[in-house]
Amino acid sequence: MAKPRVSRHDRQRIIDRAGALCEYCRSPLLFSTAPFSIEHIEPQARGGRTTLANLALSCQGCNGHKSTRTTALDPVAGQSAPLYHPRRDRWRDHFAWNADFSEIVGLTPTGRATVDALHLNREGVVNLRRALHLIDCHPPAEPER
Numbered sequence: 306m307a308k309p310r311v312s313r314h315d316r317q318r319i320i321d322r323a324g325a326l327c328e329y330c331r332s333p334l335l336f337s338t339a340p341f342s343i344e345h346i347e348p349q350a351r352g353g354r355t356t357l358a359n360l361a362l363s364c365q366g367c368n369g370h371k372s373t374r375t376t377a378l379d380p381v382a383g384q385s386a387p388l389y390h391p392r393r394d395r396w397r398d399h400f401a402w403n404a405d406f407s408e409i410v411g412l413t414p415t416g417r418a419t420v421d422a423l424h425l426n427r428e429g430v431v432n433l434r435r436a437l438h439l440i441d442c443h444p445p446a447e448p449e450r
């Protein structure tokens with residue numbers, strides 16, 4: 306059976322809802338060298354549906370590292386934790402920026418597991434954050450919710 310596709314209209318709604326930022330690493334779509342993905346938070350392989358409540362805007366790096374995972378190891382506690390869920394969780398409850406805004410710090414088991422599993426501090430995004438900070442385009446504003 307063919308997988309349901311996201312309509313152009315819904316894709317734009319998801320981009321707008323995310324403020325045109327990757328919902329995990331908060332990289333801006335505007336400065337990306339690769340197209341962003343509409344990602345299934347609960348993977349289709351595990352029954353996740355193609356509905357707005359289960360879709361998130363994700364850069365290629367985060368999407369590739371997340372793959373079909375919904376949990377990962379919290380490197381501090383050494384226990385499995387649920388990955389950050391952009392529809393259920395608030396970013397600022399689980400993450401913060403370090404002093405120079407170049408790296409994301411996990412504040413909770415979910416935050417730490419997500420930073421680690423999705424490689425939220427990849428060299429490329431760290432370099433982008435530094436460059437954008439120099440021109441006052443980083444960090445991005447806090448999401449409304």
Ligand SMILES: [Zn+2]
Pocket residue numbers: 327328329330331332363364365366367368
């Ligand atoms: Zn990302």
